[in-house]
Amino acid sequence: MNCRDALRLLFDVVDNEASESEIKKVREHIQSCEKCAARYEMEQKFKKCIEKKGKFSPECEKLRDKITQQLDDIDPGSGGADLFPSPLN
Numbered sequence: 001m002n003c004r005d006a007l008r009l010l011f012d013v014v015d016n017e018a019s020e021s022e023i024k025k026v027r028e029h030i031q032s033c034e035k036c037a038a039r040y041e042m043e044q045k046f047k048k049c050i051e052k053k054g055k056f057s058p059e060c061e062k063l064r065d066k067i068t069q070q071l072d073d074i075d076p077g078s079g080g081a082d083l084f085p086s087p088l089n
């Protein structure tokens with residue numbers, strides 16, 4: 001399983017909508033992937049916040065912003081040129 005598949009299933013797992021085999025696959029990936037483990041943890045925090053405060057709580061939105069920001073730090077995405085400099089540049 002790659003990160004893309006893991007992240008897609010991650011939301012289902014957090015929402016308890018994934019099948020047992022999916023959960024197992026995601027867990028296995030998380031154990032070997034720090035990036036997805038961090039994401040999983042953050043999504044769970046966000047979910048708990050929503051359960052506690054209600055769906056459109058600004059507090060949860062703030063948390064989500066923070067999550068997104070932290071994820072950007074972890075996963076540079078298309079801006080990852082600094083980590084993997086192209087020899088063409």
Ligand SMILES: [Zn+2]
Pocket residue numbers: 002003004006029033034035036037
């Ligand atoms: Zn991953």
